[in-house]
Amino acid sequence: MPELHFDFLLSVEGWAAMLTLIVMEVVLGIDNLIFISILTNKLPREHRVKARRMGILAALVMRMILLATIAVIVTMTTPIFHAFGHGFSWRDLILIAGGLFLVWKATKEIHEAVDPYAHHDEEAAAAKAVSNTLAGAVFQILLLDLVFSVDSIITAVGMTDELAIMYIAVIVAISVMLFAATPVANFIEKNPTIVMLALGFLLMIGTTLIADGFGFHVPKGYIYAAMAFSALVEALNMMARRRDRRVAEAESRRGGSDAT
Template sequence: MQDIALLLQDPAAWIALVTLIAMEVVLGIDNLVFISILTNKLPESQREKARRIGIGLALVMRLGLLGTVAWIVQLTNPVFTLFGHGFSWKDMILIAGGLFLVWKATKEIHHSVDPEDKDGDFIASSATTTMGAAIGQILLLDLVFSVDSIITAVGMTEHVTIMVIAVIVAVSVMLLAANPLGRFIEKNPTVVMLALGFLLMIGMTLIADGMGFHVPKGYIYAAMAFSALVEGLNMMARRKKRLDRQAAEKHTRH
């Protein structure tokens, strides 16, 4: 408690805390998009429960990882060298996570656009998706993002207490936003395709980072924000056309 009181009196600690919370919330967007698409394949009665359990277990896992910060930092040490680049455990985790995201997003896009799959395999796939499988995939992806964010956080502050507070606040925001985002994505099919595109981009970014080609996160999120803005304008235009058509039909009847 004394350590926390001392941290609260340190302006640098407050700046680090606010910065870490912002970073964790932004990184949480990637997770939420994936969680929403994944849990929407479950029966409606199980979706909210799966989101809460998945995010709750992810919080426990992140807090557990924070207790092994010294070990996680060592994951950046090269294990072997290939094509002139030293690959660390962190690099291999990022590459594996990126490949998983690319595979998952490609599979979901295929199911969405292939009429034959939509009539057959897609329905079967949706029906066989279980809560356990969904939660397992949520935790798998969260592990990848957790390792990356913790290593980044260590470079911003040496206080584990600040990291813990930032993680708890960010995960609380995820819990509040998970259900509204899931319902929004379900009701707007075009948003689903846009979200899958985001997952493909994020997956390729993780692979590039693992290969030693760092892509500034600001560029990624700026592109995502611009795409979301364009889609928002398209949705407004479609809504206006629908309302105009309904008004015209009502006028014709009278």
Template sequence: MDIVGLVQDPSAWIALVTLVVMEVVLGIDNLIFISILTNKLPVEHRAKARKVGIGLALVLRLVLLATVAWIVQLTEPVFEIFDHGFSWRDLILISGGLFLVWKATKEIHHNVDPEAHGEDFIATSTTINTGFASAIGQILLLDLVFSIDSIVTAVGMTPHLPIMFIAVIAAVTVMLVAAAPLANFIEKNPTIVMLALAFLLMIGMTLIAEGMGFHVPKGYVYTAMAFSAAVEMLNMLARNRRKRAAGGH
């Protein structure tokens, strides 16, 4: 179907809206990781790191979409263990999940006991350039994991590449706009940092489970995240009221 036919097809518009929403929701995971990662850089380099990382992530996703036929083949089993077939997609999800669990655990330890070690979250090098490059590399690494998963899901929703391209561009644009406010909010609220790291742990375990063949409905994961965030928002409101009350006396 050509572009004109897609524009005139109501089902194509429904698929586009659905894909945009799905990409934005899936982008929350990546955005939390980007916020925590770039907040470890010097203040003057954070905005640039977010823009470069998300911009390169967009290029990566568009390149992967251009090879969608190859991406779909990644779901074919390449070997079996105990009668369970593992595909390249499964291995990528498991590797990405282990990476997230390791990074989140390391940062939780650093936040709880910062004097125990001197290394930061994104690099062991003391040079800013190395830290910047490390942050960009890790952003792209994790985006590769999420991109392959979302593309495989998108292929099951629509066969039209233009719809996928528009959905990806729209979702990454939302990420670019929301990155700075989210990063600033996380930095100003230490309890939010721990909550975000807990989210990353949960997401990492979900990726590992998916790679092992156990389907975890995304609705359950995001409902738990939304509930935890709502509870923390109530706690923040309560703390602010206590501070105002103490200041008034």
């Protein structure tokens, strides 16, 4: 296992690098958090918190293992074969596989939300029942954890050479996810329109993962800017709906008092 050095704590540059990487890791964790929230909200209420904690702690363990084998992770960006004029590495293949899974999962969830009675056959019902169990949810979370973990660690390697900074950033980011998971999931559950918006985010993230795997890199800033703008528009819509409900309730009460 590579040695850890904490000399960076004695320099301003070291602290700046650590804080920058922590912020980046927290932002990258948003994708994972949205997926975990949507997936666990379909479980029975008594299993939701447990599934979130298991999935997020598994992500922590996975990233610790990846950091311990950082020499191997660095080589994952080396092309292993060429096709369509692009050299594909293990990282590319993992991103493509993860992106395809995310696109499939988001599309499936959107289809069920739009037309919940589209499939009545026993095979579809059985598959849905398995995916909505604690084990099924945790397994799907682990699959996406692997993709996001590899991408996160490789991004961290590109930002700093200090392994200790990477460990600290990962631990802080996972801690933030652990703390925010339940409030985010509850917020999504209480606001049904947010579910469709979040599924749209997952569809976009999956598409960008596939594009990245094929060598078409989309800057993360554009993705998160689009997500922030969409979230702002939805927040305004929620405020407008609440105002309309208050007006309707006030008119209803006024009408009742006039009748008496």
